[in-house]
Each structure stands twice: as C-alpha cells, then as structure tokens.
Amino acid sequence: MNKPPVRADKRRAPTPAGIVLLYALFAAIWIWSSDRVLGFLFSNAADFESASTLKGMFFIAVTSLLLYLLIRRWQASLQQALAVSTHYRERLERVLRGSSDGWWDWNFESGEAFYSPRCWEMLGYAPDEMPSDTRLWHRLMHPDDVAAAKRGFQDAMANATQGFSIEVRLRHKDGHYVPVLSRYMVQRNADGAAILVSGTNTDLTERNRAEERLRQAAAVFETTREGVIVTDGERRIAMVNPAFTTITGYAEDEVKGRRPDFLRSGRHDNDFYRQMWSSVGTAGHWQGEIWNRRKNGEIYPQLLSISEVRNDAGTVTNYVGVFADISRLRASETQLDFLAHHDALTHLPNRLLLVSHMEHGLRAAQRDGARVALMMLDLDRFKDINDSLGHSAGDALLKQVAGRLSGRLRGMDTVARLGGDEFAILLTQIAHPEDAALVANDIIASLGQPWTLPNGVEVRTGTSIGISIYPDHGTTTHDLLQHADAALYRAKQEGRGCFRYFTQNLTYAARERIDLEARLHRAVEQDELRVYFQPQVDIATGRIVGAEALVRWLDPKEGLIPPSRFIPVAESTGLIADVGEWVLRHTCLQGKKWIDAGLPPLTLAVNISPRQFLRSDIGDTVARILQETGFPPTCLELELTESALMEREQDVVTLLNRLRDIGVRLAIDDFGTGYSSLTYLKRFPLDVLKIDKGFIDGIPHRKDDGAIAAAIVAMGQTLGFKVLAEGVEHEGQLAFLQSTGCNMYQGFLRSPPVPADTFRELLVHAHAPV
Numbered sequence: 001m002n003k004p005p006v007r008a009d010k011r012r013a014p015t016p017a018g019i020v021l022l023y024a025l026f027a028a029i030w031i032w033s034s035d036r037v038l039g040f041l042f043s044n045a046a047d048f049e050s051a052s053t054l055k056g057m058f059f060i061a062v063t064s065l066l067l068y069l070l071i072r073r074w075q076a077s078l079q080q081a082l083a084v085s086t087h088y089r090e091r092l093e094r095v096l097r098g099s100s101d102g103w104w105d106w107n108f109e110s111g112e113a114f115y116s117p118r119c120w121e122m123l124g125y126a127p128d129e130m131p132s133d134t135r136l137w138h139r140l141m142h143p144d145d146v147a148a149a150k151r152g153f154q155d156a157m158a159n160a161t162q163g164f165s166i167e168v169r170l171r172h173k174d175g176h177y178v179p180v181l182s183r184y185m186v187q188r189n190a191d192g193a194a195i196l197v198s199g200t201n202t203d204l205t206e207r208n209r210a211e212e213r214l215r216q217a218a219a220v221f222e223t224t225r226e227g228v229i230v231t232d233g234e235r236r237i238a239m240v241n242p243a244f245t246t247i248t249g250y251a252e253d254e255v256k257g258r259r260p261d262f263l264r265s266g267r268h269d270n271d272f273y274r275q276m277w278s279s280v281g282t283a284g285h286w287q288g289e290i291w292n293r294r295k296n297g298e299i300y301p302q303l304l305s306i307s308e309v310r311n312d313a314g315t316v317t318n319y320v321g322v323f324a325d326i327s328r329l330r331a332s333e334t335q336l337d338f339l340a341h342h343d344a345l346t347h348l349p350n351r352l353l354l355v356s357h358m359e360h361g362l363r364a365a366q367r368d369g370a371r372v373a374l375m376m377l378d379l380d381r382f383k384d385i386n387d388s389l390g391h392s393a394g395d396a397l398l399k400q401v402a403g404r405l406s407g408r409l410r411g412m413d414t415v416a417r418l419g420g421d422e423f424a425i426l427l428t429q430i431a432h433p434e435d436a437a438l439v440a441n442d443i444i445a446s447l448g449q450p451w452t453l454p455n456g457v458e459v460r461t462g463t464s465i466g467i468s469i470y471p472d473h474g475t476t477t478h479d480l481l482q483h484a485d486a487a488l489y490r491a492k493q494e495g496r497g498c499f500r501y502f503t504q505n506l507t508y509a510a511r512e513r514i515d516l517e518a519r520l521h522r523a524v525e526q527d528e529l530r531v532y533f534q535p536q537v538d539i540a541t542g543r544i545v546g547a548e549a550l551v552r553w554l555d556p557k558e559g560l561i562p563p564s565r566f567i568p569v570a571e572s573t574g575l576i577a578d579v580g581e582w583v584l585r586h587t588c589l590q591g592k593k594w595i596d597a598g599l600p601p602l603t604l605a606v607n608i609s610p611r612q613f614l615r616s617d618i619g620d621t622v623a624r625i626l627q628e629t630g631f632p633p634t635c636l637e638l639e640l641t642e643s644a645l646m647e648r649e650q651d652v653v654t655l656l657n658r659l660r661d662i663g664v665r666l667a668i669d670d671f672g673t674g675y676s677s678l679t680y681l682k683r684f685p686l687d688v689l690k691i692d693k694g695f696i697d698g699i700p701h702r703k704d705d706g707a708i709a710a711a712i713v714a715m716g717q718t719l720g721f722k723v724l725a726e727g728v729e730h731e732g733q734l735a736f737l738q739s740t741g742c743n744m745y746q747g748f749l750r751s752p753p754v755p756a757d758t759f760r761e762l763l764v765h766a767h768a769p770v
C-alpha cells in the first residue's frame, strides 16, 4: 500500500498578504533608516548619491533573495499538497475499481458532470462514447423507475436527506436493463445551497442473480417432496426441510444436532454403512437404496443420495442428504408385477404365470417321478348370461367361479383365468392320472350349483373340462396346454358338463374309477360287501386250522366284484379305513358265531392294507372290535404287507407291539416280494410268514422258485415263525412244500375263497383228516 507523502515542513505557509506586508514593512524601514544612516555618514552630496545607489542595489539583492526563498517554499508546499491529493484520489479510484463500482459527480456551480469509466462499462459503453451530461440518466433509466428516482433526488436536494440510495434499471447498450444501485451525497456551501452531488453506481446483476438463485434454492428446499438433511462436517444435523418431517415424522427441533444414525432400520449391517461413507469420502457422493425407520417405527425404502460440501481449503464443511420415499414406488412395482401376472377381474394368475408355474411343476415332477395334471375348463352358456344380464353380471359370475375353484384346490395347485370364461387348473404332484378326474368331477358338481348374482338374480351354468397329464400326454407346457384344450373341445362335443382326458383310454379308466368310488361309498353303507373265507390247511395233518378272510363286493347290477378292482380305489380315496373296519368286524362276528356253534377253533386272518395300518389307529380299532364281537384275540391274525412294515420302522415296531399286547397274531403277507430282510424279521414281533403265490406257481418246474420257497421256510422256522404257502394249486406243489417242512398252505387245491356258509360245510366235512 502506498503511503501518503509526508509533509516535510509542518510550519504554516505564509499568506500572500503577509508576504506583501512583510515586504512593505522591510522596504519602509530600510529606506527610512538607510537614508538617515547615509545622511549621517556622508555630508558630501556626491558621496551620498553614490552610497544611495549602492544601498538601492543592496536592497534589490536582499529582497530578490527573500522573494526567491518565499516562492520556493510556496512551490514546495503546493507540490506537497498536490501529491497528497493525487495519492488520495488514486486510492479512491483503486477502491472503487476494486469494488467494481462506478463513481460520478455533478458540479452545480460549473454545470459539469463527471463519470468514471466503470459507470459506462457496466452499461456496455466505452468511456468516450457518452457525453458528460447530467440529464443523460433520465434517458437511460427504465421509465417505471424515473418517478421514484426524481423524488429521491429532489428529497436529497431539499436537504431531506444527506445521502441517498436507490435501485434503478439503466438501459444497456444492447437494449436490456441493468439493475444499478445508485448512492450519492449532496455537498452544500456555507449558505446550504447544493453545489456538488457525488456518488457511486453498483451493478446489481450478479447480486440479483445470486439472490435469485438463493430464493430458488430456498423454495426448492422448502417445497420439494424429497427429504433433505444438511449436516455439519461432523455429520450432526444442521437443518432439515419440511419434506423430511413429512416422510420421517420427526420435526426439525427433534433432530437438530443429532447424527442421522437414529433413522437406521436395522436391515443393513455395519459393513453397508462403512462402504457408503467410504464412497462419500472417496467419490464425494453416494447414491443407493436404503431402508430407514420412521418415527412411528415403520420401516420403509428410500432412494438416498449423499454429497459432501467442501470449502475453498478443501475441508468438508457439510454433508447433504437428499432422499425420496420409494415405498409407494415399491408398492406400485409390486402392483404392476401383480397385474402383469394376474387377471385384473378375478385376481387369479393369468396365462403367463400359469405357464411359469407349469414349468416349475414339470421340473419338480420330473425330479420326483410324479405326475402333473393340467385341466382346462370353460363355462357352459356363459355367453347367454353375459348377453342377457349384462357384462357386470358376467363379471360377477366370473369372480364367483374363481372363488369356488380356488376354494376346491390345495395351496400347491394353481387356478388361472386364461381369458373370457376360460380357466385352467394345474395340479402338481398327483399320484395317478385318475386323481385329476376326481378333482374334475368335484369342480363340475360345484360349478353346476346355482349362482346368486349381486342383483339377486339366480343363474345356472355348468362346465366342461379337458385334462392332459404330464408325462403321459406331453412333457412341455406347450403340448400340455394344447392337449388339454383339445380334450376340452371333445368334452364339449360329447355333451358338456363332463371331463375328457386327452386320450380316450384314460377317460374311461378315470370315469370308471370315479364311478366305482361313488358306488363303493354306497356299498359300505348299504351292506353290499361280503366276506369270503379261504381255508388254511395244516400240511402235516391236512386239517383246516384257519381261514383268510377276503372281501367281495356284491354289486346289485354288476354282480361279484373282485377286490383287485376296488381295493386300490378304496386305498387312494381313503375309503379303505371304512372297508377294512367293516371286514374286520364281520370276520370277528362270523368267527364268534362259529365258536358259539361249537366248530373247532380256527385262526381267522384279515388283510390290513398299508394305508389302514399306518393312518388309522389300528390298535384301538382292533381292540374295540374284539371287545364288541367277543371274538378271542388269539384267534385273530392280521396280515400285513412288507411295504407297510417298511414305511415308518420305529412307529411300526410300537404298533406291532401294541397289537401283540392285545393278543392277536401277526402275519406277513406276500413274503419274498419286497425287502424280505432278515433284519426286520428279527425286529418285528411276527408269528407267520406267508410265501407269495408267485414262488409257489413255479414249483416244481422252476428250480429257483423252489429254492427260494425252501429258503423262506428254513429261515422262518429258524426265527421261530410258522410258514404258510399261498396259492397252492397242485399236489406237486404241496408235496414239495411238505418236503421243506412248510407248516401250512392255502390255495385252490383245497378250496377257493368261499362264502361263510360254504366254508362252514367245508369245515364240517373236513372234520376228519383228509
């Protein structure tokens, strides 16, 4: 910074009047006193004259020297004052230039006006382009600002104010208006009259722009739907916007000064946050989805971006977090996803989702060796209902149909609406192709029931169903859909209200099965079942020592139906429990009758199906029936299959022990066809081994069968079991069995299964050994 020039001589400079007075005084004294001295010294006139001339010359020399000194001193002080003034003027100019303000003054006495170059520069003019004219401003000023500017100026002039400032718009050279802050002061003379006005002009363009930007930023901050958190460099919340409060439920006062950690949901681990802040630290920002918690405890997803703010020195001064609550977005995405995969009316899966479920189901079935059924159905007379009652009635009906269909199925199955009145049902993991027919029949019955529409009108419709089975009718979704559709077409052609498989054979088989099931229910209720008895003969004595009870079904229309036809149906439908109990009760009743009639004591063997054995409480059932009928437990033998015993080994041991405790005998049926392991023979408390008919058939021609039968006999006896051979038809077989030491046999050689009365006769005739 330049220092102002220091004044060397601080004494006051003499005034011109002082100098003149000093000079006059000196000259008067000199003339008066020198003339007297010369008169005293020289009496001679010539000498006096010469001395006077010299004295005059001396006076001129002294006064000239004096004048010189005075002028030099005056000149020095003038230069000093000029230097000081120049210094201050330059300093002022520098300040004004630095402040980018222009300055000006108007001198009322001289009528001159001065404008600094900056005054013109801010309006786009070169300094010499404009005249120095005090009236120029009115021409450049925006017309709307002129009145206020005049008023302000007049006030200032009238001494209402010393200084004055006003914002006006001045026209730029290119035509636009520049906002300018004009500040000025009025200088007055001793009489108070204004002699000079000087002031500065500040270009407000940048300031206005910055203010505008701030205003806009503040408006965005206040009104944006995104939540904004501003923290200091220590991540303590400095301010939040209203949207933050709306989204989180926290008011600004509640969060100020806190770290935003309290908003965490607990869904992310510490690693997540570490990575997030490390990204902010390295890249300056982070953006991603994050789960946070509202004040009410609700966890919600937000899209968050965090940026750091650094000062000029590079220090982080703030972090700004901007987030959007995307829970609605997520919900709409879910909704969109739902709509893309579901039918809007019934909310059932659409074709797309059905196909996806099918693909999944087929893969699982392939892995597990199971079957999958695809059923397609449409409503009979739906078009009539729609046309006559209107679309809203049709829609209401479709919704109800969807409800009934869904209600009938297991959670793992899929009901889909393919469009119009067309629905599809996917049954996964079915055991038999015919199982689909049972469901189809139920659906036909269910959809055949009357429907009550919202307007109270009752309508009836029915359905036809086409069925295709994986892998029987196709292994791809495309084939199965096409084949189910073809089957549906045939079902409709063949009379509606029915189902059809893609192949005719399956349709027949399924229909028969369903028919059989319905009739079997009735058969149990209406006593159409019969128990036949097949004698079991002691090989050593030839005496009948027991009988196997075998169920028969005496159908009023079809006559006698063998168990091989209806036992599998009873097993797959669960009806076997009723059938089994019925056979057990009638066998015990019959046995008790024979005992009461004085016939020799017999062991009556009853078949227990694996399902009956494992599902119902067989121990209680047996005990109850023995109690009810009075048949001695020791005379009852239960025939179990190998497969039933192998299913749940530990439960089976408990169950067999319970039966043993009751006192009944236990036989293993069809021995040799299954696992036939020594281990389980030792573990299970059994009494009798029944050699499967398959081994007896080959005797005596097939050596292997004979050897197996002989081995079973030997093994059974070693373990302390009685051994009985099934299906003995020839003497040769009997002789062979006799040679092995087999204990008993049953078979057509002695008698087929016969009704109770016939068996009684057999017993009576066989009183004596044959």
Ligand SMILES: Nc1nc2c(ncn2[C@@H]2O[C@@H]3COP(=O)(O)O[C@H]4[C@@H](O)[C@H](n5cnc6c(=O)[nH]c(N)nc65)O[C@@H]4COP(=O)(O)O[C@H]3[C@H]2O)c(=O)[nH]1
Pocket: 534, 549, 550, 551, 562, 563, 564, 567, 580, 583, 606, 607, 608, 609, 669, 670, 726, 727, 728, 729, 746, 747, 748, 749, 752, 753
């Ligand atoms: N070819 C030939 N066959 C002979 C001979 N001796 C006996 N059979 C037949 O062999 C089957 C023996 O019954 P199973 O092995 O227990 O096999 C039975 C049994 O598994 C099942 N069953 C029969 N009645 C019942 C019952 O009340 N409950 C259960 N759960 N299953 C039963 O049905 C199967 C078939 O029974 P059925 O048709 O009565 O057939 C009976 C019987 O008629 C013979 O010398 N030659």
